[in-house]
Amino acid sequence: MNDLLDIGDSIVARAGDDEQVEAVVVRSRQTEIRAYEGEVESLSSAESRGVGVRVVADQRQGFAYAGTFDEDAVGEVLDEARDNARFGEPDEFFGLAEPDGVTPPDIELWRDGLGKVAVDDKVQLALDLERSARERDPRITAIESADYADSEDEMAVVTNTGVRLDGRETSCYLSVWVIAGDDGDTRTGFGYSVGREPGDLDVDEAAGDSAARATRLLGATKPSSERVTVVLDPFVTAQFLGIVGATLSGEAVLKGRSLFADRVGEEVAARRITLVDDPTDARAYTATRNDGEGLATRRNVLIQDGVLQGFVHNTYTGRRSGSASTGSAVRGYRSTPGVGCQALFLTPGEALQPELLGRIGDGVLVADVSGLHSGVNPVSGDFSTGADGLRIRNGELAEPVKEFTIASTIQKMLRDVVEVGGDVEWLPMSAVGVSLAVADVTVSGE
Amino acid sequence: MIDDAVVQRTLDRALRTGGDFAEVFAEDRRGTSAMLDDGKVEELSSGRDRGAGIRVVVGETTGFAHTADLSEEGLAAAADAAAGAARSGTGGAEVVDLARLDAPRPNEVLVPPEDVSKAARTELLGRADEAARARGDAISQVTARTADSRRRILVANSDGLLTGDDQVRTLFSVSCVATGDTGMQTGRETIGHTVGFELFDQVEVEELARRAADRALTKLRARPAPSGAMPVVIGKGGGGVLFHEACGHGLEADHIFKHASAFEGKLGEQVASPLITLVDDGTVPAEWGCYAVDDEGRPAQRNVLIQDGVLVDYMWDHIRARKEGRASSGNGRRQSYKHLPMVRMTNTYIEPGEDDPDDIISSTDHGVYVAQLGGGQVNTATGDFVFGMTEAYLIEDGEITDPLREGNLIGNGPEVLQRIDALAGDFEMGPPGTCGKDGQGVPVGDGVPTLRVSRLTVGGTAA
Numbered sequence: 083m084n085d086l087l088d089i090g091d092s093i094v095a096r097a098g099d100d101e102q103v104e105a106v107v108v109r110s111r112q113t114e115i116r117a118y119e120g121e122v123e124s125l126s127s128a129e130s131r132g133v134g135v136r137v138v139a140d141q142r143q144g145f146a147y148a149g150t151f152d153e154d155a156v157g158e159v160l161d162e163a164r165d166n167a168r169f170g171e172p173d174e175f176f177g178l179a180e181p182d183g184v185t186p187p188d189i190e191l192w193r194d195g196l197g198k199v200a201v202d203d204k205v206q207l208a209l210d211l212e213r214s215a216r217e218r219d220p221r222i223t224a225i226e227s228a229d230y231a232d233s234e235d236e237m238a239v240v241t242n243t244g245v246r247l248d249g250r251e252t253s254c255y256l257s258v259w260v261i262a263g264d265d266g267d268t269r270t271g272f273g274y275s276v277g278r279e280p281g282d283l284d285v286d287e288a289a290g291d292s293a294a295r296a297t298r299l300l301g302a303t304k305p306s307s308e309r310v311t312v313v314l315d316p317f318v319t320a321q322f323l324g325i326v327g328a329t330l331s332g333e334a335v336l337k338g339r340s341l342f343a344d345r346v347g348e349e350v351a352a353r354r355i356t357l358v359d360d361p362t363d364a365r366a367y368t369a370t371r372n373d374g375e376g377l378a379t380r381r382n383v384l385i386q387d388g389v390l391q392g393f394v395h396n397t398y399t400g401r402r403s404g405s406a407s408t409g410s411a412v413r414g415y416r417s418t419p420g421v422g423c424q425a426l427f428l429t430p431g432e433a434l435q436p437e438l439l440g441r442i443g444d445g446v447l448v449a450d451v452s453g454l455h456s457g458v459n460p461v462s463g464d465f466s467t468g469a470d471g472l473r474i475r476n477g478e479l480a481e482p483v484k485e486f487t488i489a490s491t492i493q494k495m496l497r498d499v500v501e502v503g504g505d506v507e508w509l510p511m512s513a514v515g516v517s518l519a520v521a522d523v524t525v526s527g528e
Numbered sequence: 529m530i531d532d533a534v535v536q537r538t539l540d541r542a543l544r545t546g547g548d549f550a551e552v553f554a555e556d557r558r559g560t561s562a563m564l565d566d567g568k569v570e571e572l573s574s575g576r577d578r579g580a581g582i583r584v585v586v587g588e589t590t591g592f593a594h595t596a597d598l599s600e601e602g603l604a605a606a607a608d609a610a611a612g613a614a615r616s617g618t619g620g621a622e623v624v625d626l627a628r629l630d631a632p633r634p635n636e637v638l639v640p641p642e643d644v645s646k647a648a649r650t651e652l653l654g655r656a657d658e659a660a661r662a663r664g665d666a667i668s669q670v671t672a673r674t675a676d677s678r679r680r681i682l683v684a685n686s687d688g689l690l691t692g693d694d695q696v697r698t699l700f701s702v703s704c705v706a707t708g709d710t711g712m713q714t715g716r717e718t719i720g721h722t723v724g725f726e727l728f729d730q731v732e733v734e735e736l737a738r739r740a741a742d743r744a745l746t747k748l749r750a751r752p753a754p755s756g757a758m759p760v761v762i763g764k765g766g767g768g769v770l771f772h773e774a775c776g777h778g779l780e781a782d783h784i785f786k787h788a789s790a791f792e793g794k795l796g797e798q799v800a801s802p803l804i805t806l807v808d809d810g811t812v813p814a815e816w817g818c819y820a821v822d823d824e825g826r827p828a829q830r831n832v833l834i835q836d837g838v839l840v841d842y843m844w845d846h847i848r849a850r851k852e853g854r855a856s857s858g859n860g861r862r863q864s865y866k867h868l869p870m871v872r873m874t875n876t877y878i879e880p881g882e883d884d885p886d887d888i889i890s891s892t893d894h895g896v897y898v899a900q901l902g903g904g905q906v907n908t909a910t911g912d913f914v915f916g917m918t919e920a921y922l923i924e925d926g927e928i929t930d931p932l933r934e935g936n937l938i939g940n941g942p943e944v945l946q947r948i949d950a951l952a953g954d955f956e957m958g959p960p961g962t963c964g965k966d967g968q969g970v971p972v973g974d975g976v977p978t979l980r981v982s983r984l985t986v987g988g989t990a991a
Contacts, residue, residue, distance in 0.1 A: 118786070119588075143570065149575075261787065268790070418573070455903050461714045485938055
């Protein structure tokens with residue numbers, strides 16, 4: 083682990099007096115196993131490494147990277163970043179992070195246990211998952227993929243402005259996609275289980291969820307077009323929150339691309355909405371002790387009781403907006419830091435999904451969405467996605483529906499939230515899941 | 529990149545434990561990008577990734593390992609890891625002596641990235657920014673980006689294949705935000721070709737910037753898109769992604785083998801309107817998805833998938849083709865040396881028809897005209913797919929009228945293919961795309977003539 087800091091130190095030691103130099107050094111070890119029809123279809127194992135160097139000189143910024151720790155190559159990266167800085171235009175707000183006194187959260191995201199589990203045992207998990215999903219229901223006709231994957235990630239950030247920090251995390255997951263068929267209809271479903279070491283994983287949960295998701299949609303028909311209240315399944319809510327998070331990035335605000343610029347202190351959502359970005363919560367899959375610039379992560383309240391509180395920032399956007407970094411720099415070794423929410427958490431309500439459906443009465447449960455990247459525009463706020471799910475009638479789940487879209491705008495959906503569920507699901511995503519009821523959404527079908 | 533003898537010894541080593549097939553894929557990729565945002569060139573970024581991925585196939589199992597260390601020792605370690613992952617077999621295959629065989633490139637690169645100064649790249653950005661802002665005060669933000677890459681690959685396998693490719697790609701994009709009484713709208717234009725810096729001799733970045741700006745400005749007066757099923761006309765060049773999603777992915781042999789395609793078992797059947805001939809062609813010169821050889825060393829080729837509405841073939845990679853006892857169709861691709869190859873599209877297009885594009889619109893009573901589609905997504909097993917419209921208009925009484933706000937369209941691939949009831953004689957390739965599958969992105973192209981789908985669900989909010 084210390085060798086990453088050593089590499090960072092060696093780069094930063096070459097900094098001149100008139101320049102700021104930042105080195106981000108990354109290493110990850112990954113195993114991926116895919117099972118198919120009782121056999122291992124593929125098994126990959128490898129280590130990746132990389133170094134990214136940012137130079138700020140004369141208020142100009144340059145960046146370069148290499149996917150190696152080879153000493154000569156790493157040296158060239160610094161030279162290249164320096165040269166690149168000559169071609170950028172000056173900006174008084176460019177500059178590296180400086181220690182800000184915030185202590186990283188006391189959370190342990192690394193498990194030695196992951197590295198000690200034999201490959202054979204990981205293979206067995208993938209095989210068990212595939213078999214378990216197949217045997218779950220006679221209507222399961224095929225398994226599209228059944229995967230086990232794990233990763234040990236380490237990162238160090240060193241600058242000549244006083245930052246010198248490293249962090250490491252382990253993670254693993256099971257993921258399965260199944261195909262169900264009955265009476266000429268075909269539907270698919272997914273299931274997963276996530277953890278920090280294989281002992282955390284639950285084969286039955288992943289297999290059971292995938293089969294249930296696929297089979298409950300069999301026989302679905304295309305609905306007619308109308309305006310209804312929709313209930314987003316926790317997995318769908320998490321994706322929606324990810325989009326909301328993107329509109330609250332300090333970069334989007336500064337560069338005139340956020341719906342919510344100039345609206346701090348205003349009511350932008352229903353009163354029941356309190357949205358926090360909290361990567362210090364170890365339960366979150368994307369929890370992390372430090373951000374991409376080597377600052378401690380922290381709990382940032384974005385919306386409190388419907389009122390916009392503020393945005394997330396990295397060092398540049400914090401400085402330029404007259405505040406400071408919120409520890410929200412996100413990046414890999416191939417790029418300079420962006421700004422982003424890292425672990426969004428919507429304060430849950432009390433009702434579990436069945437009770438919540440009872441309160442809604444009639445509407446549509448949205449089980450899955452598609453085309454979030456093509457039909458949602460976080461700048462204009464236009465929101466339109468493909469969907470499938472089940473009708474809600476008299477407070478109960480009724481017949482399945484497919485091949486429709488749901489549409490509204492991001493602004494309107496936040497205001498139209500009528501219920502927040504209590505069914506918190508920790509997902510392999512940068513937002514937590516919870517059932518969310520949104521009124522006055524257009525369903526387009528026939 | 530690696531000495532032939534070292535490659536031969538690495539393959540020998542990979543098969544030591546009884547594998548049936550072994551492959552070395554080495555890659556050296558250099559990339560440079562520059563971005564202008566908020567009125568200034570923010571930064572220039574450059575980098576290099578180099579390494580090799582080794583796979584060993586034993587029976588139904590593929591073992592894979594990759595390394596950034598291209599020395600003989602580094603390759604040997606990766607070969608051992610891949611062989612270990614595949615487990616021992618009884619195949620007893622031996623490496624056939626390597627014979628170098630290079631395929632012709634679809635086009636020559638005139639100005640490779642290493643001959644281009646950094647200043648020449650950043651200069652383009654400033655020109656685009658200025659041209660976009662000149663379209664009006666309502667243009668409130670402009671982002672311009674240029675990116676070029678040179679990717680050299682070497683592929684060798686135990687069948688005796690030794691080949692390689694040298695792929696240069698150059699891309700330029702402009703995104704604009706327009707602000708008005710109705711809020712903010714965005715417009716984007718991207719151009720990308722498998723060529724060097726000579727791209728900018730043929731393309732004026734100012735023109736690209738003006739189009740992006742105009743798209744955003746037009747949308748300021750857009751009304752909400754309609755909701756429900758109706759005729760949809762797609763403009764030439766703007767809608768290849770329709771076929772990429774509606775049937776392209778479903779014709780990839782890996783989905784067929786896994787019973788995860790709505791097109792399984794349909795070879796020889798009428799799967800589309802007789803107007804439709806669908807081609808996937810990795811040899812189209814300079815297009816975004818072209819190459820000399822795929823990432824398994826197989827030469828790119830032109831593959832007719834649907835002829836006059838009849839399904840004639842799927843797309844194949846090495847593993848699936850070997851199982852079927854046929855040749856790969858040159859569609860085995862991977863994002864980088866860190867990834868296993870799988871069946872992927874290249875440049876996917878519809879052959880032009882005979883209708884007049886103006887007639888198609890004038891004969892449409894009420895519907896939507898989509899000038900430019902955005903990305904899309906498909907569930908290959910069910911055939912349900914969506915795709916976004918980034919520039920669209922209402923058709924009323926046979927005429928294109930008001931611009932529409934963004935949204936998705938949704939349909940079912942096998943149904944939509946049958947509902948194409950008009951196909952024009954005009955044709956254009958569309959903007960460059962990145963196709964995502966199983967976590968890997970690869971460059972792809974697409975193209976269509978003007979066409980009409982008689983009934984498709986438009987996902988707007990208006991009645």
